[in-house]
Amino acid sequence: MKQPILNVTNLTMDFGGIRALDSVDLDVNSGEIVALIGPNGAGKTTFFNCITGIYQPTGGDILLSLPNKSKKVSLKGLKPNKVTERGLARTFQNIRLFPKMTVLENVMIGRHCRTKAFIFGAIFRTAATRREEESILETSYAILEKVGLAEHANEFADNLSYGAQRRLEIARALATEPLLLLLDEPAAGMNPQETLDLDHLIKQISQEGQAILLIEHDMQLVMSLSDRIFVMDYGKKIAQGTPAEIRANPAVIKAYLGEEVDA
Amino acid sequence: MVLLKEFKKALLTSLWFVFLTFPIVVIKVDPIERTVFWRWQNAFYMAVGTFSIYLLVKFYQHRKENQPKSSDAGENKLPISSLIHRILLNPVQRNIFIGIVAAISIVFPHIFSTYQTNVMTTALMYVVLGLGLNIVVGLAGLLDLGFVAFYAVGAYTYSLLNLHFGLGFWTVLPIGGLLAATFGILLGFPVLRLRGDYLAIVTLGFGEIIRLILENWGKFSKGPSGISNIPRPGFFGMHFNLEQSVLYTYYLMIILVIVTIFIVNRLQDSRLGRAWIALREDEIACQAMGIDKRKTKLVAFSLGAFWAGIVGVMFAAKTTFINPASFTFLESAIILSIVVLGGMGSIVGVVFGALILILLPEYLRALSEYRMLAFGAILVCMMIFRPQGLISNIRRTYKFEKKSPPPVR
Incomplete structure (x- = not known):
């Protein structure tokens, strides 16, 4: 049975006089891959920034359903780190790794919000801290193996190839144990082979029960991955449905290709 | 042609x-x-x-x-730097290295004169100051130009508490550190949103404010004439003559340096240290990964300030006289130079940087009036030919071989 994880209702975002998001509704169920598509400037990344707390939305609400709890929590007004702690983890359109940290350390940063050693533990290296460090290391390494970067564990992140950096971003986000994984154009700038690898990786993650919401321009990838698709244009949601429905939707075709002019 | x-x-x-x-x-x-x-x-x-x-x-x-790149390790390495890296990465060599350094530091005051010991004690103070600032600048990447303010807070805490309440050195040592850490948090709050140059200017202002308060609030701090007759550190009520006292202060500083290195090293390798480095690398990504930016920054500021406060207390006890002239912007600049010259985020680098920067002007005295000129020239050359500092930080590599076979899936 599919349970809803994320419910976004009437999300609105104004920058001065410009309405970047206009009452956008979106929902993601558990185990689903949902894609958010739209032409450049449609407001997709703004949408991500709003639900992850980087921007404070002007209106609307973002509700996250926690597992084993009937109550939903609102993510509106929370700081980005709190949003991540609640269970939303994201990657960035323009890669934002920690370049002068090793690949493994990048993933270990993702474990930060699930661990709690602090000054005292760090200085005296108590048994609890040592255990925690060990588990951070173990989990991070396992995640690196999953995305196929284990042999690069001790290299600097900025020495990785472009595709590998994208995969590392996904690994880092996975390390926070998200309820919902947000991918912002994961295939941007990838060559066909890398895109194919990414397709496999996302499918693999999804099969493990991970709910995913992704923004993507590569239609082939979107159609192959998504269970459902939301289409945005000029800050508004213009369509939603299965890949087949979206492909046939006139509004979507219009947004992407322009209107047909009757001669 | x-x-x-x-x-x-x-x-x-x-x-x-x-x-x-x-x-x-x-x-x-x-x-x-x-x-x-x-x-x-x-x-x-x-x-x-x-x-x-x-x-x-x-x-x-x-x-x-024109040299063929035989060893493309990515960075051009200074011979001394790669030598030290090699030594530190090999446990046996490292222990020998530590042993030699320990032996030198123990016999140093017995070989050299009291004057030399005094100079070395000062250099060791700057080692600790550098390590403190290294947390803020080197690890967390927050450019702090007013670090000397915390140093002043420590020094004045000891002299004032001693003057008014007769509190001894050992009582005030932790109080000075904690008070400086509190000031670190106080400075931290307004600058949480600032980065880079903006942060540098605010911290610069903060440093000047503290100095100006000390200079002009005569009733509180005795103004520019300063506070004299501050007692030297004691040892269970024993009384030392001057020479013994210098020796004692020297060994205290050695212990303080060891403790600082130990703690800073552990902090650097911890969850907190990783969060600092992540904050330095990319603030937005850092927050998006669930790191509390506020908390991490404040902790960096206060921990850095803590060491400055401790050294401030030591400084007041060593010189027995302090006035605001000891806490000018130049001091902040020197401490920052120590961190940058030594290598940001590198403990060994900061130690070397402090020793070079403080000892060099002393030994360049032979050049009399040209010594500051030569000193400046050396700094300029250093930054041109080795901008990453003397000894760059060794990135910790995590070995994952304890459990064979590694957990697959």
Whole structure:
């Protein structure tokens, strides 16, 4: 049975006089891959920034359903780190790794919000801290193996190839144990082979029960991955449905290709 | 053709230097005899010197560029730097290295004079100051130009508490540290949103505010005349003569340096240390990964300030006299230079940086009035040829071989 994880209702975002998001509704169920598509400037990344707390939305609400709890929590007004702690983890359109940290350390940063050693533990290296460090290391390494970067564990992140950096971003986000994984154009700038690898990786993650919401321009990838698709244009949601429905939707075709002019 | 061009450039450069140094090198005025000496031979020496140094540097650069990249480790490594990296990464060599350093530091005051010991104690203070600032600048990447304020807070805490309440050195040592840490948090709050140059300016202002308060609030701090007769550190009520006291302070500083290195090293390798480095690398990504930016920054500020406060107390106890003139912006600049010169985020680098930066001016005294000039020149050269600092940080590599086979899936 599919349970809803994320419910976004009437999300609105104004920058001065410009309405970047206009009452956008979106929902993601558990185990689903949902894609958010739209032409450049449609407001997709703004949408991500709003639900992850980087921007404070002007209106609307973002509700996250926690597992084993009937109550939903609102993510509106929370700081980005709190949003991540609640269970939303994201990657960035323009890669934002920690370049002068090793690949493994990048993933270990993702474990930060699930661990709690602090000054005292760090200085005296108590048994609890040592255990925690060990588990951070173990989990991070396992995640690196999953995305196929284990042999690069001790290299600097900025020495990785472009595709590998994208995969590392996904690994880092996975390390926070998200309820919902947000991918912002994961295939941007990838060559066909890398895109194919990414397709496999996302499918693999999804099969493990991970709910995913992704923004993507590569239609082939979107159609192959998504269970459902939301289409945005000029800050508004213009369509939603299965890949087949979206492909046939006139509004979507219009947004992407322009209107047909009757001669 | 290239050679000719280089010669031309070298000639121009040397002429430019002759022009620049003309007033101080060539002209000598004797005010009593009312005559002017023209020391033309000096201009000639300057020209020849600059010319040959220029060519030498060019030759060195040329050779470096043309060298086949045999070991493309990514970074160009200074021989001393790679040597130290090698030593530190090998446990046996590391222990020998530590043993030698420990032996030297123990026998040092018995070989050299009291004066030398005193100088070394000062250098060790700057080691701890550098390590404190290294947390803020090197690890967390927050450029702090007012670090000396916390140093002043520590020093004044000891002298004032001693003056008014008669509290001893050992009582005040932790109080000074904690008070400085509190000031670190106080400074931290308003600057949480700032980064880079903006942060630098605010911290610069903060440092000046503290100094100006100490200078002008006479009733509280005794103003520019300072506080004298501050007792030296005691040891269970024992009384030392001056020489013994210098020795005692030296060993206290050695212990403090060891404790600081130990703690900073552990912090650096912890979850908190990783969060600092992540904050330095990318603030937005850091927050998106669930790191509390506020908390991490405040902890960095207060931990850095804590060490400055501790050293402040030591400083007041060592010199037995303090006034606001000891806590000018120049001090902050020197401490920052220690961190940058030594290598940001590198503990060994900061130790070396502090020793070089504090000891060098002392031993350059042979050059008398030119020593600060030489010192400045060395700093400039250092930053041109090795911008990443003397000894760059060794990135910790995590080995994952304990459990064989590794957990697959």
